[in-house]
Amino acid sequence: MNDRYVLDSTWKDTVLHKFEYKKKLAKSRHDQLFRVFDEALTEEERFLLQMLYAYMPLNDLADYNGELFLSHVRTTLEIRGLVPWGKSVPEHLFVHFVLPYRVNNENIEDSRGLLFKQLFKRVKGLGLTDAILETNYWCHERATYTGNDPRTVSPLTLMRTTLGRCGEQSTLAVAALRSLGIPARQCYTPRWAHCDSNHAWVEAWDGQSWRFLGACEPEARLDQGWFKAPAARAMLVNTRVPSNYPGPEEITLAHPWYTEINLLNQYAPSKTIKVNAVYPDGTPAAAKISFQLYNFAELSTIVTKQSDAALQVSLTTGFGNLYIHAASDTAWNSMLINPADGDEFTIYLTSEQEIDGLVQEFDMVPPLPAAESAKENVPEHEQLRNNERIQDGARIRSAYEATFMSEEETARLAEKLSLPADRVWAVISKARGNSHELALFLQEQTPLHGNWPLKLLESLNAKDLTDTFRPALNDHLSGSLPFLEQHGPEIFASYLLCPRIHYEMIVPYKQRFQQSFTQEDQAHFREEPQTLYDRIAGEYEIIEDMNYFNGSSTPIGSFELLKGDRLCLHIMLTAAARSLGIPARLHPDDRWPQYWSSGIWTDVQFAVSSGDDASSALQGPSSGYIQLIRDASASEQEAVYSNNFTLARWEEGLFKTLTLPFGKKDGFDLPIEVLKGRYRLTTGTRLQDGTAMVRLTYFHVQAGETTEVGLIFRKKDAEIPVLGTADEAMKTALFLPEIQLDQAVESYGAVVAWIEPDREPSKHLLRELRELSDEFDEWGGPIVLAAGEDKLTASFALYRDTSLPRQASFHKDRRYSGLNALTDSLDISPSLEFPAVLVLDTEDRIRYFSTGYKLGIGREVLDIARKMK
Incomplete structure (x- = not known):
């Protein structure tokens, strides 16, 4: 591959053409944005600055001034001359994965030089691989995981607060790596197929290839991380590049102002499928096709693609069900597919669809968990050193947090x-x-x-x-x-x-x-x-x-x-x-x-x-009402918005989910005011293996009228399997000598979980326990949270966490005797992932077991525990 292939004359002409278009577009802010081009610039500075402007989103043209971007370009070029690997980074990687100032939707600050000053002294003299690992240790010292709202804070703000979601942690890590001249990119699975939510992590170039790492969650080596197993069940992993990026990865979306590339092959079994949209007479249709997964109780789009010159759409994806929605200018349709069933699928579009009152039921089956493979044999001294570094990082972060106002x-x-x-x-x-x-x-x-x-x-x-x-x-x-x-x-x-x-x-x-x-x-x-x-x-x-x-x-x-x-x-x-x-x-x-x-x-x-x-006119909306009617005999599920049901309105050829309060579970006995139009109610019942039992109900809302809609959930199999039995030796190991729980277990059963308190998967479980605290209190049984001493850090604070259920208690499983007894009892791998969660019934039988990252464990456990009471 020619390292400078992106800088040929054709590519440069495209950049310059887009730059001139942006100048016209932003003429009302010409002085603030473009007067920097009147300064004495080198040819390289001028072109790289033009490239940033050429692919800059409108919000950056609106909110920032040219001095910020010129400072960014000059600092980036200066750093390239200082780091030992600077000249060896191929030009196409430099312009696409080092130069960009933006990672996500964060506020932009002139931070590249500040990050470099903090990091360079720590990586000076290291090779690229060790520099990537050291940078992640530095990130861990400054931030750890918490869930919060969708606005992505800047790297400097995350460093100021020390808490952020995965999208913010990975934004910090990418910014830190790029500040050292190391090509880096933020990777997303837009939505998981086997559970709710999504995840973001980082890929960095080690001089030979792209390697992955969990942002702010250091491992002893690259290509490790708790998300490796769930990523093997992903249906799409992508990253966005702010340019007309020519590859070599598969291009998922070639947008005029950015490119999305598909990285799934590195993480999960996959195949490339083709979808044809045709009219009823078989005529091919030019259509937009949205590929969707069931997630947060909606059919969530992971990518939308426009049909190509052959009037086809192709996508490399995993081996789970996809719900596809296709729409042309005049017609549309939806269907469920599984890539395992074939290489090519046809969807028939029609403009005449009487769907009001229609009910559809189907299962969204995710890819199977990956077969356990032999893990990389990391020497014990490397693992111990990594644990020491993690402990050191948490102490550094805690010392900084002690400067916050008390x-x-x-x-x-x-x-x-x-x-x-x-x-x-x-x-x-x-x-x-x-x-x-x-x-x-x-x-x-x-x-x-x-x-x-x-x-x-x-x-x-x-x-x-x-x-x-x-x-x-x-x-x-x-x-x-x-x-x-x-x-x-x-x-x-x-x-x-x-x-x-x-x-x-x-x-x-x-x-x-x-x-x-x-x-x-x-x-x-x-x-x-x-x-x-x-x-x-x-x-x-x-x-x-x-x-x-x-x-x-x-x-x-x-x-x-x-x-x-x-x-x-x-x-x-x-x-x-x-x-x-x-x-x-x-x-x-x-x-x-x-x-x-x-x-x-x-x-x-x-x-x-x-x-x-x-002349296009936007008229104010007219309202009607939706009255949800709960059929108590149809299901025992509690209705929780964005957990097991959502409402969506038909807009611009697609059903778009209403933004009712996330987690809302009261007030649905009253009519909900909405715009008039066509609607879809989605309800879902998630099974433990990740399968979602989906039910779609279509209806119409007229202005000034109330439409009644049955809120019905498909039932799970009522039978709860017995997975094993906790004998006396195992109970002693599980509950540890200082915990006297026999009487409580005999009355209620028990929930037991081994956690890594400073890692995202366990933090999700703890958050769910807090959110369901009142309901767990109503159940009344014991919740035992255990962790090995090697998993505890200076930032651990569960001992004084009063937001957990009243019956929750934390204990050290110093030698993992309880966990070892569990793995022996269930005949499972001793190298299971955290959190490891089980439910015991009143007869000491194991009725539920989950290991590793999955959202929704808290509610699954609560449902089982209630039935065991």
Whole structure:
């Protein structure tokens, strides 16, 4: 392969053409973005900067200035000259996997040089493989896993807070590796097939090939990690490259502004299938085909592909069921397939489908677990050294966390400011490394404005408290208080004072919007809010599919660029309204902009230009109602939104899931207000092997009417197998001498789990136990959590975790005697993955067993335990 093949004249011409297009697109921010090209640039600097602009998403054109990107290019080139492997990295890897400044949807900061200064002294003198491993140890010292909202924080924010989800951990690790000139990329399985959620990890180039690693979760060697077994059941593993990337990997999606490549072959058994969409008479159809999995109780798209010149779509995928949805301009259809059944599939599209009242039932069967293979024989001294490094990393992280404001310090601050200590601690504790910044904000503003600075902080999401600073907080406080007397305190706090609208980055914007309109205009807008939306939307151009993630621009960035996707427009309009004293929000279900008028929420009605069709009109929605009718005789399952059922509305040729509160399980006896239109109710029952028993119900909602829909779940097999028996020796080993549980077990049974408290799979289990705490308390049986001493780190805090069920207790299984007894009893491999979870019934029989990563274990265990009681 020619190392410089991407820099031939044709490829360069494409970059320059796209760069010129972006210049025209961003002409309203020309000076902020493009004046850096007037500086004295080398030919290489100029081209690499042009490449960044050529493939830059719209939100980056809206939110950042050229100085940031020029600094990034110059720092990257300087680093390439300093690291020993810099000149040996092939040019195509450098421009695609070292140069990019963005990894996910994080806030962009000029961090490459800062990361390099911290890391280079630790990898200087190492080869590439050892440098990759050392970088991950450094990442582990700075962050560990926690679940949180979808907004990805920047690497610097993650380092400030030390807690992040896998997408944020892998963003940090990729940024750290690239800051050393090491090609790196974030890998995702968009959705698991065998359980809910997804996962992200990292691949890095070791000088010969791509190797994988768990971000912030070091192993002694590369190509290891707890996710290796679940990844062997994946249906797609991909990464996004910000360019027209030419390979050599399979291209899943060749988008004009980015490329998604398929990495599945490295992780799971796979094959390439072809799908043909045809009309009833057999005529081939040009169609978009979405490949979907059952996940979070919806049919979730893992990739959508447009048919090629041969009017086919191909995909390399795993050996599990896929639900495919195909749509042309005039027709559509859906069907269930299994790649094991053939190499080519045909789906027949039709425009005449009477589906209202239709009920479909089918099973979504995931790929089988991979057969256990011989693990790489890592020498014991390497394993011990890795454990020592993990322990050291946790101590370093804990020492930094000790610099966060304590509850005692917070109480003194609250007393000084005459604020409720519990409320102040609620926000300060969530701010973590940003706690001192928020304390200064309260110190400066509370004497002037009483409780309102605290109420502003309370209006934010937990993650906002970690990366929102005083300039933004001061802007939103001072920009909102003039309207305090015009509305009730609840409306004012939530829909005027609060800067959070969706998942965009919070920045100062209220004074900027206020300065953009005369006092007379502002007064007119408050009298007639619709006129504000008309004014701004009339100047805005909707351009879809040019942001990696919809709604990513800040409100002020969208206002300055006057271009972006529809969600960015809705966010910006809502921010402008709040800035001018008009309570505003996005509708919780469909994110349509609304304003508060005469005591009710009013839908915005407006027309905007969209691409070349300047006359396209967006009319305000009309509402109807869905009344879910629970048939108690049909199933014993508790209805939990996004756990076992969802509602989806037909929009633009696809059913799109409504954004009702995640985990909601009450209030469904009342009608749900929705837009009129065609809907689909999805219910699912997940079996222990990962199979989902799916039921789809189609119906129509008319404006002003209520549609009743049966909320019915397919039943599991009621028989719970007996997997083994815990004899006296095993019980003694399981429960350890200091735990007296015989009487409790005889009454309730027991749940026993061996965990790695500092690893993501065990943290998911603990989170589920917390979320189901009340229900486990109602059950009343013991929950024994055990871990070996080699799995405990300085960040372990379960001893004082009062959010777990009351009957949960933690114990050290020092020599793994309990775990060894279990593996002997069940005749399973002693090298099983954590968490290892079992349920005992009242007769000491093992009725449930799970090992390794899987979401939903908590509810499975609860269901079994209830039946055993």
